[in-house]
Amino acid sequence: MNIDARSIIDAPQLRSAAEQLRPDADPGEVVARAAWSVLLEPGDGVAGALIAVHGAVAALQLALGEPGLLVPEEISPRALADARSRWHPRAKAEAVKEALSSCREVGGQILLPDDEDWPRGLDDLGAHAPQVLWARGDPGVLHEGATASIVGARAATGYGESVAAEIAGDLASSGTTIISGGAYGIDGAAHRAALGSGGKTAAFLAGGVDRAYPIGHQQLFDRIRASGVVMSEVPCGGAPTKWRFLQRNRLIAASGMATVVVEAGWRSGSLNTAGHAAALGRPIGAVPGPVTSAASAGCHRLLREYDAVCVTNAQEVRELWGEQPDPASAAVRADPEQIRLLDALSSRAPRETAELARRSGLAMDRVRSLLGLLALDGAVTQHERGWQRTP
Known part of the structure; x- marks a missing residue:
């Protein structure tokens, strides 16, 4: 064992780095989550099960071999022993401090599972969900x-x-x-x-x-x-x-x-x-x-x-x-020539009538006529540089 959990969670330098990165959060929780990120490879279900029962701070103590907490029934003694053998070599306060400091230096942030900006879909991963996310943007x-x-x-x-x-x-x-x-x-x-x-x-x-x-x-x-x-x-x-x-x-x-x-x-x-x-x-x-x-x-x-x-x-x-198509769009798709013209249009850049005729294989007069109908349906929009498909 390289270090005990409390010497990580209570380390003044680590708590200071956590407060600088997340002044609105409990520094002990931030340090513990950052430590888990350093210890684990993504998707570690043993860690997920421990944290779900005991929380990130207490689970870190259990993970590093400190007594006093019950191991969840779904984790066998062999699975816990194997997990500890994976985690212990990475249990270094310096590595956790480096993770926190590097994130702050590049203007990043650390997200915790209870944060408002946490992607809620990740919760469906259960024990294999990430314990923390590092983000920029x-x-x-x-x-x-x-x-x-x-x-x-x-x-x-x-x-x-x-x-x-x-x-x-x-x-x-x-x-x-x-x-x-x-x-x-x-x-x-x-x-x-x-x-x-x-x-x-x-x-x-x-x-x-x-x-x-x-x-x-x-x-x-x-x-x-x-x-x-x-x-x-x-x-x-x-x-x-x-x-x-x-x-x-x-x-x-x-x-x-x-x-x-x-x-x-x-x-x-x-x-x-x-x-x-x-x-x-x-x-x-x-x-x-x-x-x-x-x-x-x-x-x-x-x-x-x-x-x-x-x-x-x-x-x-x-x-x-489950999003249903717009009725006007459904009507448009019923007309083969309108389908051809819509295929020739882009939703990102306007195209001139001549270009649309070339792409669709329709006569110029027919393109103009169809564009008028599509504009009434709200399916296309005219700009200075041509016509564009409405998103």
């Missing part, structure tokens, strides 16, 4: 209306990135917060589209929020922090590992009202996110792709084997959590 965006998790392949195709951007942009422009993992490919396309439409987005990372991973998304993470939030259960300085990526996926699935997989290989990590969503009872959407595309094999597998719903646009994603 505004975690309140996860409480501002609907939330949708959009994930997919890192090695995405142009088709996949285009569909992800269209769906994420449409959802975000109407108030849905887009959740993803900040990776290359589909994740990045979803985040950028949400930001480009003036909407909100949240990125859950597998490493500390003080480092950009992948490094090529440094500017993207800066943009996300400016109007959304970047979060992790791993303390600052923590490196992303394969296990942490897999466990991070449960946070993405739990935070969204639905999970949409846009592109995924047969054994993609995105299927792991979908599996977490299914375990939590969250609806799953999958975007179909060419049957010859290996990048869509995982989506087709979800549709065939895992009761996923086929989705192709933002409205179909909204229907996953």
Whole structure:
């Protein structure tokens, strides 16, 4: 054993660091939660069970071998012994102080499960829920209306990135917060589209929020922090590992009202996110792709084997959590030519009539006529630079 719990919780330097980071919270609770974040690997159910019964402070004492507290019945003596052998090597006051200080230095914050800004969907993870979240930005965006998790392949195709951007942009422009993992490919396309439409987005990372991973998304993470939030259960300085990526996926699935997989290989990590969503009872959407595309094999597998719903646009994603389509939109979809014109329109950038005619394959006069009808229904809006689809 490296140190006892009280020497961590009552350490003046640690309590001072906690008060600077969270002046509105009990410093002992903040220190204990930060200590748990240092001790654990994400998703540790033994720690979750101890904390659920005894609270973070007392459970830390039990975890480090101090007598006087009963062990919950669901934790066997062997499981507790194994857990302690995992935790003890990390039980160092210096590591906890570094986590708190590093978070403050990068302008971050520490979220506790009872906080108003805590993502309530994470509570459904039970004993495997995170004990603390480290955040940079505004975690309140996860409480501002609907939330949708959009994930997919890192090695995405142009088709996949285009569909992800269209769906994420449409959802975000109407108030849905887009959740993803900040990776290359589909994740990045979803985040950028949400930001480009003036909407909100949240990125859950597998490493500390003080480092950009992948490094090529440094500017993207800066943009996300400016109007959304970047979060992790791993303390600052923590490196992303394969296990942490897999466990991070449960946070993405739990935070969204639905999970949409846009592109995924047969054994993609995105299927792991979908599996977490299914375990939590969250609806799953999958975007179909060419049957010859290996990048869509995982989506087709979800549709065939895992009761996923086929989705192709933002409205179909909204229907996953029970939001019904607008009657005017339903009428529009009944007209094949209006469907073609709507497909040619963008909800993020105006397009001129000639461009819409080219994209839809309709005559210019017919495009003008249909635009007038769609404008009466509120489905399109005219701007100086052309026509735009109404979110």
